[in-house]
Amino acid sequence: MAESQKKSFNVKEIREQFPSLRQQVYGKNLIYFDNGATSQKPQVVLDTLNHFYAKENANIHRGVHYLSQMATSAYEDARKTIQLYLNANKSEEIIFTKGTTDAINLVANSFGELLDKGDEILISAMEHHSNIVPWQMLCERKGCILKIIPINQKGEIIQEEYDNLLSNKTKLVSITHISNTLGTINPVKSMTTRAHAVGARVLVDGAQSIQHKKIDVVDINCDWFVFSGHKVFGPTGIGVLYGKEEILDKMPPYQGGGDMIAKVTFEKTTYNELPFKFEAGTPHIAGAIGLGKAFEFLNTLDMEAILQYEMELEAYAQDMLLTFEGLEVIGTAKKKTSVVSFAMDKIHPFDIGTLLDKQGIAVRTGHHCTQPLMDFYKIPGTTRASFAFYNTKEEIDIFISAVEKSISMLS
């Protein structure tokens, strides 16, 4: 996109581009506050998917025919769009995966092969299960040691504890950029610098940050940055692993199959170069192209203004919720955005969630795939409202009255 193109942000105009927001559930206008789980899709992404299957559908990287070349170039253009959006140095550093979970598993399996017994991996206490379990499996396989960086009651990583845990045994640090349960924005840039100082590699889980703020992987300087397409207004089943070329080159292939090979004989197979080395088999071609379109859409928007707006939405919702007696907001970090999680004395999140649903409001309830975090706060789960730039203060007002009504019914 040309730098000269004007970037803007107008909620009303944005909402018009999301057809799924214009519907009623149980006779009420839908209020979609479950963006942490997945985002809605703009019309341009839907049109792109439709156009691909209607006009360009072919397999990529292997056909001499017209359609295959069209599909290949659309797929590679999407990679390029994403590279530029992330400010990565090369498009070879963008690997298409199924999503965040798949990307983390790729690193755990491939980079994990380079680790030895006794090597230490650090994650924080606020991680999603997908940034816990792959490392636990790696530790079981290779005899590495998983260490947990503690958090304080507000839901912030205790930076002194992080420094204490870092040592020359630390080989990898894997942290979430923004917590899916708490909304905490972690200082990933400074944490990366400190990890690098002891020779450790850093993976940043961007599943909850890519849709809220501008990401510059060179500025963060992390070794890997991973996210899911569906949370950033793209299709499901597609995601991205960004990795520095230098480290991706050292990593052995993860899955074997077509497209990832240079030459196969029964005696010895040589592998394809980046990024294809990590994209075995026919990828989610339409998904990748749709995701590229989602980033083109974001390119027209002023992400700074969006971050500001979403922080205001979150603060507004949080302030209103705190007026309810017996309600505790879980996660009150100084730097947070887009997520407000709460728990109540004597009222179960499932009950609130069920009643909100019947009032047309979609929230998430439960442990949000962060069970260790729930144990830390000694609660069974929370009710979580998570916002996107198409949400409004008016929707929050309706949400607050619905919460009030639910509480009065349940008390």
Added chain:
Amino acid sequence: MTLEEKQQDIIDEFAIYDDWMDKYEYIIELGKDLPKIDEDLKTDDRLIEGCQSRVWLASEFKDNKMHFTADSDAIITKGIIGLLIRVLDQESPENIAKSDLHFISDIGLHEHLSPTRSNGLASMVKKIKMSALTQLAK
């Protein structure tokens, strides 16, 4: 009252509500009224862990009838448990094993019994049926 009559009874009771919130208001009242399971019986082996809410179920076989008590940490789940127990309690193992609990979907609450809902209710029904089958096999 037969098991089928009990189901019809509940369907009739719910017929007066055309608003979802009224329906849930009634379920919440049922949840509040449900006699709680004896605290001693809230043991891990009686716990049905759902992703969303937890359910405890205790069953007993006396005078050729099954007897159930249950509890949940979520009041809506508890209200639905109350309905299930009203239909299934004091029934013979044969009746329970072959029962078709259509009233749940008739009153529009089938989503709560879907195995993907993971509020423990689907597992609870499965467990109730298993306990009836276990009695039959004895």
